[in-house]
Amino acid sequence: MSTNPTMNDVARTAGVALKTVSRFVNGETNINPLLAARIADAIVALGYRRNLAAARIRPGWTSKILGLVISDHANPYYSALTRAIEQTVRARGYLLISASSEEDGPTFDRVVERLLEQRVDGLIVVPPRSPGRPWAQVMPPIPPLVVLDRPSDAADADTILADNAGGSELAVQTLIAGGAHRIAFIGDSLQLYTMRERFAGYKAALTVAGHAVDDALVATDAHSHEDARASVIRLMREGNPDAIFAANNRAAIGSLFAFRELGHRIPMIAFDDFEAAQLAEPPISVVTQNITEMGHLAAERVIDRATGGEKTPTTTVLPTALVLRGSELPDDILIEKV
């Protein structure tokens, strides 16, 4: 026998119908105030607490939980995204479960399966670098799904992306306008959708300006800032670049370490802002994503679908912005400006 009071106990003590207690507990407001007061008294007297774990298995009830799968808790980009999603989700009365795939397909699959076992009301996911199983092979029921940052093969999902190609093209155009034409691309694996898009923007800017795309200036092995540092040192010794487009924040930090080690810098613009960017000398110019807007939109979309709203899957591409702080300029122009 359970020692926890149930909704039935509350109904009996308050002398009202079970259905009325249920409506009260779910936060409905159109309840006779006298009955509501008796229910509230009974809840306090009995020490009743909702059991949302149990609620999920009753028809018409929901867990009030949303699941989020990001790539890495320790990457500031995903921390900021998690924070933005949590704030919106909480304002709408939901709890967010967040977990990470560590960019690994099988881990992603296991985490998604655990969230489905938990009967979440909706899922927001960032697909991992190495793909997991196709969504068509995931056993139904699958709750409303929003895919973030990178597209997926899910047929019935909303997708929210940033304008990676456009932001990168503008950054590289800016370096070209400053006089550069041998611009290095330092980034992560082109297996990643975002990297392919940023690389496409880089190539487009060079091509439009009539400059060759030189493979000797492209490094796509920068998973960490240590890897990026080594690539930049190698390229600056052997490839004679006159500027750097750092395609993520680890590439940017690695470049700063390389500049220090080599004793000189060349112009640079980075994709995604990072804490150290404004502390560098000169401060680093960046392409920024509106992470707060992306998280907010994802949370709104998944809750709308979970509560019976819009059912047609949409793809939204959010604009990026270029923030110029000085690092895009060569030293001689920087000194003139001072």
Next chain:
Amino acid sequence: MSTNPTMNDVARTAGVALKTVSRFVNGETNINPLLAARIADAIVALGYRRNLAAARIRPGWTSKILGLVISDHANPYYSALTRAIEQTVRARGYLLISASSEEDGPTFDRVVERLLEQRVDGLIVVPPRSPGRPWAQVMPPIPPLVVLDRPSDAADADTILADNAGGSELAVQTLIAGGAHRIAFIGDSLQLYTMRERFAGYKAALTVAGHAVDDALVATDAHSHEDARASVIRLMREGNPDAIFAANNRAAIGSLFAFRELGHRIPMIAFDDFEAAQLAEPPISVVTQNITEMGHLAAERVIDRATGGEKTPTTTVLPTALVLRGSELPDDILIEKV
């Protein structure tokens, strides 16, 4: 009628007892291999998936979920802690729900209540800056509880802290050994346990060395790096400090911005490592916590208690380490060394 297959359906299709299916689904290994193969086939054929939300309300089953409440998803200290906890929790077959209090007592109380409604198997919490309700007022049942980073009033909780006072005392001793005696303390509110401890370590080092503690050199309003920057500029103009002890990473970043604005630096050591520390010129010396060890220990402790292990609450204080990188030295000694 449910359209989802149940464990009963699996048992019927496989021609085995329900209890055997239950043991199989829970990962037990001492099952007749022939029966296990039949159960596995039936699970695939029927498309059965565990319902852990429902499992929690059956006696003897658990949700296999642990709850974590941190202060802020966007603070790198808590992101690293979340990652360490998640890795340990996952290795033991649990899912981690993480949520943040944003340092606010009422928000902390609401989040804890939501996790209890979800019937988590255990809770790991960082108490918020402004205290929530006393734990004695939280309605039972409360699952095993581990309190991290700051102590709480919970009677039956394990507590894991870092040696904030000892690490700070050593940092300030190091600044004194380098010739400083008017050392500024830049930190957050002394309402925070960790700040009180770091301030105690600062005072102890000064007192042992025979130096006065000058209130004009103490700023405890550094909630953000902008606040810290303003305090450092004010203190360096009015208080004549000869070194800085930055009591958290925002205080350190604020100090770096202030140094740039003022055009000169003084020796500094910071509590907690941060991404920009190694990029600064000179690189910033820091007191580091073993965040991975703290997260690992918290996860192990809560799972051990949730699975019937050790019941006596313990308090563990983890050591800190001083990492010297150059910023603890005055410019004249730094230049001699080069």
